[in-house]
Amino acid sequence: MPSSAAMAPGTGRWGCLVLEVAAALTQLTRTPGCCGSRIIGGHEVTPHSRPYMVSVSFEGRHHCGGFLLHVRWVVSAAHCFRDRDLSTGLVVLGAHALLKAEPTRQVFSIAALVQHPSYQPATQANDICLLRLNGSAVLGPAVRLLRLPRRGARPPLAGTRCRVSGWGFTSDFEEPPPALMEAEVRVLDLSACNRSWQGQLSPAVLCTRSGDRRWRGFCSADSGGPLVCGSRAHGLVSFSGLWCGDPKTPDVYTQVSAFVAWIWDVVRRSSSPCSMGCSMGDV
Known part of the structure; x- marks a missing residue:
């Protein structure tokens, strides 16, 4: 089973088992x-035409996506980081083909995870989080911000x-x-x-x-x-x-x-967003 399967709310471990069994039964007759x-x-x-896209990996394997909001902040889904050791996670910017060496890539570790305080794993309500990078991204043709x-x-x-x-x-x-x-x-x-x-x-x-x-x-x-x-x-x-x-x-x-105010509040508490790569129209 893929490591970051996004399932229906409330399926939990039983849902994982159901998906694994279903996958095994349908290998020969793919739906x-x-x-x-x-x-x-x-x-x-087209390569690097979506320069805001982020790959989050654990133990060298792509696990979830995200997007670059700010030179030190990435937005992703809270459920991606349940039961994960953040010290083993990497955030990859400027990628297109993950299995190829690309000079456009910038790789960071996760300095902090800020999960929405009302995230509910059972229902996936408020399924959003912010990742603070351990450094600042260098913006260019292959690495850019995405507006909220x-x-x-x-x-x-x-x-x-x-x-x-x-x-x-x-x-x-x-x-x-x-x-x-x-x-x-x-x-x-x-x-x-x-x-x-x-x-x-x-x-x-x-x-x-x-x-x-x-x-x-x-x-x-x-x-x-x-x-x-x-x-x-x-x-x-x-x-x-x-x-x-x-x-x-x-x-x-x-x-x-629904989360714009919360997002910028988190970013502001750490740094001044507009001095580090956002436009005043977004704040």
């Missing part, structure tokens, strides 16, 4: 978009086209994709999404669908990566259903706009 696949229905992006929504911004309307990127695995044997993948998705009305999830969704989430009959979305090891609508991070990959990209269980993201 398109099933668990353990890469970004579903997507494509490889403006304070008080409403979430994107249903039907809005957005994109989700990641280095999710290409099989249940944890084979990585050739490089950074991306899929275009559309925001789904939250009430319709909640019906699909039988009313289990917590507040402050976003959902997406493919917009057509194809299975399209995120999968295991894409957790923590951003849902980018326009030029801002409006969502953070949180969890999906048993089969990745299945429209019966739409993809669920943390709604970033």
